[in-house]
Amino acid sequence: MRQIAQHRYINLESFRRDGRGVKTPLWFAADPAAPDRFYVYSTADSFKVKRVRRNPKVRLAPCTMRGEVLGDWVDAQAEIVTGPEADHAMALLDRKYFPWKQLIGLFAKLRGHARAVIRITQAR
Numbered sequence: 001m002r003q004i005a006q007h008r009y010i011n012l013e014s015f016r017r018d019g020r021g022v023k024t025p026l027w028f029a030a031d032p033a034a035p036d037r038f039y040v041y042s043t044a045d046s047f048k049v050k051r052v053r054r055n056p057k058v059r060l061a062p063c064t065m066r067g068e069v070l071g072d073w074v075d076a077q078a079e080i081v082t083g084p085e086a087d088h089a090m091a092l093l094d095r096k097y098f099p100w101k102q103l104i105g106l107f108a109k110l111r112g113h114a115r116a117v118i119r120i121t122q123a124r
Helices: 047-054 081-096 100-111
Strands: 010-016 021-027 029-031 034-043 059-062 075-081 113-121
Touching: 010 034, 010 047, 010 100, 021 034, 029 081, 034 047, 034 081, 034 100, 047 113, 059 113, 081 100, 081 113
Parallel strands: none
Antiparallel strands: 010 021, 010 059, 029 034, 034 113, 059 075, 075 113
8 A cells, every 4th residue: 555655546446235346535644653654534425435334345445536556456345433533534634635625625614514534554
């Protein structure tokens, strides 16, 4: 996963109930304290969050902003995190995507959208 950390976007594939994968390009941040741990965020009511809650098995690959895969897929586990860990993750994302994430965050806050933070670690 260290080769993925150098990129700006990841393509996260989460799985529907019938097993079909759904790929989504996302901003992400690697945790400097644990370089094989990535964080992404989304609105709390998004389908990707619902899929991760139901099935933590995901795959990820580096990609372009439009989702064009730039490297190999990696099997991973995803988990919704809250509290201090979610705050830490959002701070990492804020730094990496300044000032765009702050602008998007402001609009989301004004519209009343709750956020969910997802921790991604390589499957063992």
